[in-house]
Amino acid sequence: MVVLPVRFERSPRLHPMLSEEPHAVGTRVVVQGKRGPEIATVRGEPGEPQPQERYGAVLHAATPDELTRWEALHASGEDLKWLLRARARQKNLPVKIVAVEFTLDESLVTVSYSAEERIELTGLIGEVRAQTRARVNFAAVGPREQAQMIGTLGACGRENCSSNHLQDFAPVSIRMARDQQLPLNPEKLSGPCGRLLCCLQFEHTQYLDLLRDLPRKNARVCHESSGACGKVTKLHPLTGTVDVFTDQGVLTDVPATELRRLTDAEIKALPDGGRGTPRPGKPARGKQG
Incomplete structure (x- = not known):
C-alpha cells in the first residue's frame, strides 16, 4: 500500500489516500472519501503510510464511463444550484448557494x-x-x-491563493500589514472574500527578521558620522533604511x-527631554502667545 496525494475539483487542498498501486500524477481516480465515492486527481508522488x-x-x-x-452529475449540480x-x-432568503455536488453513486x-x-x-431542502x-x-x-x-x-x-494552492487558512492579522509598512487601507488589504489578504502571511517571518535590525518607530537615534540626532518616523525593511526627522527640522x-x-539616560539628558524638534505644521505643545 502507498499513500497518494489527491485533489478534488473545488479545492487545492491535497488529501492523502491509501492505494494498492502508485498511479501517475494527473491520473483521475475514484476515491472513497467521507461523503462517498468521488472523482479526484492524483497530484503527487506516492509515499509511505x-x-x-x-x-x-x-x-x-x-x-471512461x-x-x-x-x-x-456535475452538470446536474450546476442546474440545481441555479434553481436553488x-x-x-423568490422566498427572500438572505442566502447564497455556492455549490451543489453529487457523489459518484448519486447517494x-x-x-x-x-x-x-x-x-x-426547510423550503430549499424540499426543492432539492x-x-x-x-x-x-x-x-x-x-x-x-466561498472564494476557494x-x-x-x-x-x-x-x-486567488485560496483556490490555487493554499492547503489551510492560517490566521491573518492587521499586525502583519503594520510590520510590512503597508497603508492600513481596508480596500487594499482585503481580498475578494472581504477578509484580510491571505498573502500577508507569506513574507511575514522575513519582515520580522528584517525589522530586528532596524530601530523602532519614534526611537531617538544619532548618526554615527555627522552626529545629527532625531526621531525615527518610518521604517523601510527591504532597503534597511529609516526616515529620521532631525532636531534641525530635516527629514x-x-x-x-x-x-x-x-x-x-542619554534621552533624559537632552535639553528637550527627548521630544525632538516638532514636524513642520505641528507646533510644539504649550501655551501660544
Missing part, C-alpha cells in the same frame, strides 16, 4: 451555502428532494471557503547601520 494516521482510499483509476457519469438560487430569491448531494445569519432551510432521491446535506461555508470554491482573481491579477533617509540608538 504513517502509523496512527487515518486515510481515505483510492479504489481504482476512473473508467465513470468520467462521463461524473461530468453529467432562484428559489431563494448524497451536498449543498454548500453562505449566510450571515441563521436561516430556515423534488429533483433527486439522494440524501441532502446543507453545509455552511465561510467567506474564505468559486474561484476569483486577486489584486495581483492572478487566481532624511539613513541606512540603519549608520545610526546609534540613544540609551534612556
Whole structure:
C-alpha cells in the first residue's frame, strides 16, 4: 500500500489516500472519501503510510464511463444550484448557494451555502428532494471557503491563493500589514472574500527578521558620522533604511547601520527631554502667545 496525494475539483487542498498501486500524477481516480465515492486527481508522488494516521482510499483509476457519469452529475449540480438560487430569491432568503455536488453513486448531494445569519432551510431542502432521491446535506461555508470554491482573481491579477494552492487558512492579522509598512487601507488589504489578504502571511517571518535590525518607530537615534540626532518616523525593511526627522527640522533617509540608538539616560539628558524638534505644521505643545 502507498499513500497518494489527491485533489478534488473545488479545492487545492491535497488529501492523502491509501492505494494498492502508485498511479501517475494527473491520473483521475475514484476515491472513497467521507461523503462517498468521488472523482479526484492524483497530484503527487506516492509515499509511505504513517502509523496512527487515518486515510481515505483510492479504489481504482476512473473508467471512461465513470468520467462521463461524473461530468453529467456535475452538470446536474450546476442546474440545481441555479434553481436553488432562484428559489431563494423568490422566498427572500438572505442566502447564497455556492455549490451543489453529487457523489459518484448519486447517494448524497451536498449543498454548500453562505449566510450571515441563521436561516430556515426547510423550503430549499424540499426543492432539492423534488429533483433527486439522494440524501441532502446543507453545509455552511465561510467567506474564505466561498472564494476557494468559486474561484476569483486577486489584486495581483492572478487566481486567488485560496483556490490555487493554499492547503489551510492560517490566521491573518492587521499586525502583519503594520510590520510590512503597508497603508492600513481596508480596500487594499482585503481580498475578494472581504477578509484580510491571505498573502500577508507569506513574507511575514522575513519582515520580522528584517525589522530586528532596524530601530523602532519614534526611537531617538544619532548618526554615527555627522552626529545629527532625531526621531525615527518610518521604517523601510527591504532597503534597511529609516526616515529620521532631525532636531534641525530635516527629514532624511539613513541606512540603519549608520545610526546609534540613544540609551534612556542619554534621552533624559537632552535639553528637550527627548521630544525632538516638532514636524513642520505641528507646533510644539504649550501655551501660544
